[in-house]
Amino acid sequence: MKQSKKTKLPLLFWCCIVSFCFCMSCNQEYSRAAENLTVSENFKNPIGFYNANPTFSWKLPVSEQTKSQSAYQIVVASSKELLPNNADLWDSKKQKSKQSTFVKYQGKVLESRQKVFWQVRYWNQDKNASDWSEINSFELGLLNNSDWKAKWAGLVTAKDSIKGVRNFLMHHPQYLRKGFELSTDVASARLYITAKGVFDVHLNGKDVSDDVMPPGWTPYNHRIETMTYDVTELLETGKNALAVELASGWHSGRISRGKALYENFASPKILCQLELVMKDGSKQYILSDETWKGTTNGPIRLASIYDGEVYDANFEISNWNIATFDDSSWELVESEAISKDVRLAPKRHHSVKNKITIDDVELVSVNKNSAIFNLKQNIVGVPKVKVPMKKGDTLKIRFSEMLLSDGTFYTKNYRSAKSTDYYIAAKNGVVEYVPKFTFHGFQFLELCGYDKNAKPDVSWVQGIAQHSNFEKNGTFTSSHEKLNQLQSNITWGLRDNFFDIPTDCPQRDERLGWTGDAQVIAPTALFNYDTHAFWTAWLQSLRENQSEHNNGLVPFIVPDVLQNKNGGSGWGDACVMVPWDIYNITGDVTILEESYESAKKWVGYYQSKVRNKPYIPIMHSFGDWLQPYPSKSLKKANRGDTPKELINTAYFAHSAHLISKIAGVLGKTDDEKKFMDLYKAVANAFENEFFDENGKFKQDRQTQTSYLLGIYFDLFKPETKLKAQNHLLEEIKNADYHLGTGFLGTPLLPKVLDDMGEIELMYKILFKETYPSWFYSINQGATTMWERWNSFSKQDGYNPQSMNSLNHYAYGAIGQWMYERIAGIASLEPGYKKIRIAPLPNTEFLTSASASVKTPYGKAGSSWKIENSTFNLDVVIPPNTTAEIQIPYGTQDNLIVNASTFKETSNLKLISSDNDSIKILAEPGTYNFQTKL
Numbered sequence: 001m002k003q004s005k006k007t008k009l010p011l012l013f014w015c016c017i018v019s020f021c022f023c024m025s026c027n028q029e030y031s032r033a034a035e036n037l038t039v040s041e042n043f044k045n046p047i048g049f050y051n052a053n054p055t056f057s058w059k060l061p062v063s064e065q066t067k068s069q070s071a072y073q074i075v076v077a078s079s080k081e082l083l084p085n086n087a088d089l090w091d092s093k094k095q096k097s098k099q100s101t102f103v104k105y106q107g108k109v110l111e112s113r114q115k116v117f118w119q120v121r122y123w124n125q126d127k128n129a130s131d132w133s134e135i136n137s138f139e140l141g142l143l144n145n146s147d148w149k150a151k152w153a154g155l156v157t158a159k160d161s162i163k164g165v166r167n168f169l170m171h172h173p174q175y176l177r178k179g180f181e182l183s184t185d186v187a188s189a190r191l192y193i194t195a196k197g198v199f200d201v202h203l204n205g206k207d208v209s210d211d212v213m214p215p216g217w218t219p220y221n222h223r224i225e226t227m228t229y230d231v232t233e234l235l236e237t238g239k240n241a242l243a244v245e246l247a248s249g250w251h252s253g254r255i256s257r258g259k260a261l262y263e264n265f266a267s268p269k270i271l272c273q274l275e276l277v278m279k280d281g282s283k284q285y286i287l288s289d290e291t292w293k294g295t296t297n298g299p300i301r302l303a304s305i306y307d308g309e310v311y312d313a314n315f316e317i318s319n320w321n322i323a324t325f326d327d328s329s330w331e332l333v334e335s336e337a338i339s340k341d342v343r344l345a346p347k348r349h350h351s352v353k354n355k356i357t358i359d360d361v362e363l364v365s366v367n368k369n370s371a372i373f374n375l376k377q378n379i380v381g382v383p384k385v386k387v388p389m390k391k392g393d394t395l396k397i398r399f400s401e402m403l404l405s406d407g408t409f410y411t412k413n414y415r416s417a418k419s420t421d422y423y424i425a426a427k428n429g430v431v432e433y434v435p436k437f438t439f440h441g442f443q444f445l446e447l448c449g450y451d452k453n454a455k456p457d458v459s460w461v462q463g464i465a466q467h468s469n470f471e472k473n474g475t476f477t478s479s480h481e482k483l484n485q486l487q488s489n490i491t492w493g494l495r496d497n498f499f500d501i502p503t504d505c506p507q508r509d510e511r512l513g514w515t516g517d518a519q520v521i522a523p524t525a526l527f528n529y530d531t532h533a534f535w536t537a538w539l540q541s542l543r544e545n546q547s548e549h550n551n552g553l554v555p556f557i558v559p560d561v562l563q564n565k566n567g568g569s570g571w572g573d574a575c576v577m578v579p580w581d582i583y584n585i586t587g588d589v590t591i592l593e594e595s596y597e598s599a600k601k602w603v604g605y606y607q608s609k610v611r612n613k614p615y616i617p618i619m620h621s622f623g624d625w626l627q628p629y630p631s632k633s634l635k636k637a638n639r640g641d642t643p644k645e646l647i648n649t650a651y652f653a654h655s656a657h658l659i660s661k662i663a664g665v666l667g668k669t670d671d672e673k674k675f676m677d678l679y680k681a682v683a684n685a686f687e688n689e690f691f692d693e694n695g696k697f698k699q700d701r702q703t704q705t706s707y708l709l710g711i712y713f714d715l716f717k718p719e720t721k722l723k724a725q726n727h728l729l730e731e732i733k734n735a736d737y738h739l740g741t742g743f744l745g746t747p748l749l750p751k752v753l754d755d756m757g758e759i760e761l762m763y764k765i766l767f768k769e770t771y772p773s774w775f776y777s778i779n780q781g782a783t784t785m786w787e788r789w790n791s792f793s794k795q796d797g798y799n800p801q802s803m804n805s806l807n808h809y810a811y812g813a814i815g816q817w818m819y820e821r822i823a824g825i826a827s828l829e830p831g832y833k834k835i836r837i838a839p840l841p842n843t844e845f846l847t848s849a850s851a852s853v854k855t856p857y858g859k860a861g862s863s864w865k866i867e868n869s870t871f872n873l874d875v876v877i878p879p880n881t882t883a884e885i886q887i888p889y890g891t892q893d894n895l896i897v898n899a900s901t902f903k904e905t906s907n908l909k910l911i912s913s914d915n916d917s918i919k920i921l922a923e924p925g926t927y928n929f930q931t932k933l
Contacts, residue, residue: 048228587831695723890931
């Protein structure tokens with residue numbers, strides 16, 4: 001039947017509409033904009049930014065039409081209205097490049113306070129252009145000392161000796177304020193502030209931020225970090241008040257051995273600059289100077305990082321931080337000019353925050369007017385208590401990581417740290433208290449001095465876990481409960497010890513940035529959390545402390561409050577190893593550029609310590625710290641049985657080798673060859689000095705670590721390496737297949753056994769239940785990593801030896817292997833540009849494991865399970881990357897991909913196939929692979 005022309009026209013019209021919509025839908029796939037724009041170390045729209053020469057990164061959208069990038073264009077402007085077509089600061093033009101991370105800014109010079117706007121677009125693999133991204137921005141802080149008009153200001157605070165703590169000195173916390181008037185409305189306002197000490201700042205009675213103990217801890221004799229806050233919404237026309245609580249913190253309080261490093265424990269001071277732009281275009285400045293008023297008669301009577309806080313509610317000052325408060329009785333502060341010797345610079349990583357609140361608390365025991373509570377998790381932070389009290393009574397809050405076997409409280413492992421908070425009640429009733437200028441490492445807390453007529457209740461206590469404000473970067477889980485607990489212990493140990501700097505432990509009179517602990521844990525940390533900025537900031541402090549030594553020495557701890565004049569192998573090497581790890585995991589070459597000269601100086605330090613034997617440095621070493629079962633004849637048993645000369649030589653060679661690789665990345669070909677030759681010479685000396693022709697360690701007391709260092713650092717000739725591997729296996733067998741390693745050997749053990757193909761052996765060691773092993777501490781109730789393999793037992797309590805921190809992250813370095821080989825996700829090229837998916841299942845212990853990582857290009861994932869004699873592997877590969885996927889079991893013939901028999905496509909290419917595994921090159925996408933066992 002024929003249709004009339006009248007009926008054909010509408011049909012043709014609708015066909016055209018449908019066709020047009022379909023084409024538009026296709027074009028929309030091509031035009032999806034870039035996402036997750038960041039500058040430098042993953043900052044999103046920051047204010048008070050530290051870097052006037054940033055890098056730019058973005059992620060491609062997950063889309064069938066966008067597999068990779070063929071080109072990009074970045075536009076940068078001083079106003080968002082100028083984007084994208086009139087960028088006045090920089091237009092990269094179209095750049096044919098797959099690079100979508102850490103693209104260096106090459107525009108006009110940027111200045112303090114400047115707000116910068118930017119966008120990016122890309123072209124996909126088919127050369128189709130995307131839409132422009134959303135406009136992002138960054139606002140620079142005060143980059144130079146000359147930008148500051150303010151003065152350092154504060155009271156001369158009384159110094160009180162702490163009874164029983166070697167007569168260390170403490171300062172009374174200060175309450176400082178400045179009233180001011182504004183005659184017109186404010187268009188924008190920025191508060192630039194820092195302290196020689198730690199502070200909490202308020203504007204018109206409101207908290208300016210939720211930062212914990214800012215500005216943080218740097219080598220204060222070199223650099224003090226500054227904070228920037230947008231306070232526009234907190235200001236009012238008419239009277240205003242800026243108010244600051246100030247305490248000693250790391251700057252003026254006792255730290256470690258109590259050396260007077262920073263102005264001889266001078267009184268804490270603030271530096272404060274409020275800059276206002278009014279709606280009429282005028283500008284006003286409110287500055288810290290001698291016109292401010294202050295008092296030490298506030299409720300926080302004393303505050304110490306190690307010793308805790310004393311809060312007396314009888315000294316509370318009503319409304320002291322609002323404009324109408326009468327401060328006529330307060331005294332004028334003293335002021336001093338900014339020194340040219342100490343640099344003021346914007347904070348280059350995120351401050352500490354209150355991150356997790358723990359409510360699931362157990363009441364352990366009550367004894368008269370004392371109660372013990374268990375948070376069920378070892379944390380770093382402060383308690384929040386809501387306790388009934390009587391006027392004039394003192395609530396005493398003590399902290400502990402574990403109780404003794406009889407249930408009594410234990411604090412001996414805190415050493416001289418009092419770690420006790422006090423609250424003195426001003427009235428009858430329920431008081432609520434959260435310490436402000438201290439932090440504690442604890443799982444248990446004891447309350448004494450509450451209302452005798454009250455019955456203790458779990459609602460009295462909460463735990464507030466605090467750490468630097470980075471986000472979760474990876475996940476790991478498995479079918480094994482204790483392996484999952486190990487992962488939890490690793491991540492809690494990381495968070496707990498990342499309190500502005502990477503500390504060794506958070507509870508005793510130490511809490512220092514030990515460099516050896518840092519280099520050991522950095523890769524595992526970068527898997528689990530976005531600690532890119534955290535590490536680069538700490539490395540700047542390392543370089544500043546290193547600059548104090550003309551011979552290139554890197555101190556044991558950073559910031560360096562110990563002031564030792566010796567460098568330690570395995571510790572100082574953090575200046576080489578941590579930048580290399582950051583580069584390989586993030587792809588950011590900037591950290592190599594920043595650290596290159598520092599790394600060279602450190603190798604120069606090794607060279608300066610060579611004496612009679614060529615390439616064998618004679619220098620300090622902490623050895624393979626806390627190796628289990630050390631010889632009883634050792635004078636310094638904590639340093640283990642591997643001789644320091646061997647360790648010195650091994651790390652000398654390894655750092656030289658890494659610098660050669662770094663020089664290659666940076667295009668420094670002469671240095672690349674020079675340091676490669678040095679590495680080879682030191683490696684040759686290492687083998688000849690410490691090992692015989694049979695590859696056996698020339699010492700009666702054999703150690704696993706002596707072999708691990710030589711094998712992993714590639715210090716043997718190939719034929720010697722094979723022999724040394726056999727000796728290592730023999731030593732592991734002699735230890736009944738337990739590890740026998742301390743801080744330096746433990747991170748190398750899984751990597752070496754992996755390279756040797758001894759996967760079953762590594763699983764056997766990892767899943768051991770008895771001492772020394774990772775699961776031993778879990779069996780004793782550990783919720784974090786421990787300093788010793790046997791720091792505590794349920795039966796005997798704390799180890800009678802020294803060094804018994806129950807929150808020490810070094811042995812958590814196994815986490816890297818858990819991600820890379822148990823779950824099977826690793827970076828084959830820097831920054832995950834090429835990804836390796838290669839899980840190594842062990843059916844004796846596991847039926848599944850899964851990990852995900854937020855790579856610079858997007859989320860990557862590897863998840864496997866064994867079910868019904870079938871191996872299932874789910875893989876996620878982000879855009880603009882490729883992956884080499886190794887599937888265990890089966891053959892090419894029985895490989896199922898996304899429910900279909902495997903065939904090569906544009907997305908999947910066969911690399912190899914044998915009876916043990918199949919290797920495939922994959923483009924971005926989501927895949928499910930199945931093989932029969």
